[in-house]
Amino acid sequence: MKNTPTIIISGIVLSSALAAIYVYGQQSNSTTSTTSSASDSDSSSQQLQQKIVTQAAATQLSILSNRCRGCGKCVRIDPSHFSLNQATRQAVVTSNTNLDSNTLLMAINSCPAAAISLN
Ligand code: SF4
Numbered sequence: 001m002k003n004t005p006t007i008i009i010s011g012i013v014l015s016s017a018l019a020a021i022y023v024y025g026q027q028s029n030s031t032t033s034t035t036s037s038a039s040d041s042d043s044s045s046q047q048l049q050q051k052i053v054t055q056a057a058a059t060q061l062s063i064l065s066n067r068c069r070g071c072g073k074c075v076r077i078d079p080s081h082f083s084l085n086q087a088t089r090q091a092v093v094t095s096n097t098n099l100d101s102n103t104l105l106m107a108i109n110s111c112p113a114a115a116i117s118l119n
Contacts, residue, residue: 060096061095073107080095081095081101
C-alpha cells in the first residue's frame, strides 16, 4: 500500500508520454500531406507552363471531326477562332492567327470531347 502513490504517478507520466508521442505523430502526418499538396501544385504549374510553351510554338489549329459533338462551347468561349457549321453541326476553325491567346487555351481546355487540336 506504500507504493500506491508511486504507481499512480508512474501511470500518469507514462500516459502523458504516450499522448505526446501521439500528438507528434499527427503533426508529422499533416506536415507530410502539406508537402504533398505543394508538390501537386508545382506539378500542375509545370504542366500549365508546358502547355503555354507548346501553344506559343503551334502553327495549326484544327477540329477533329470524328470527335466533335457540336456542343458549341468553343464558339461561345472563343468566337474569333471557331464557328459552328449549321449543316454538319460541327465546329470549324475560322482563324489560324493569334494561337497563343489565353481565350483559345480556355476554349481548347473546355472542349468536352478533346476535339480541338493545336500543333
Ligand atoms: S467544344 Fe469541342 S465538341 Fe463542342 S463544338 Fe467545340 S470542338 Fe466540338
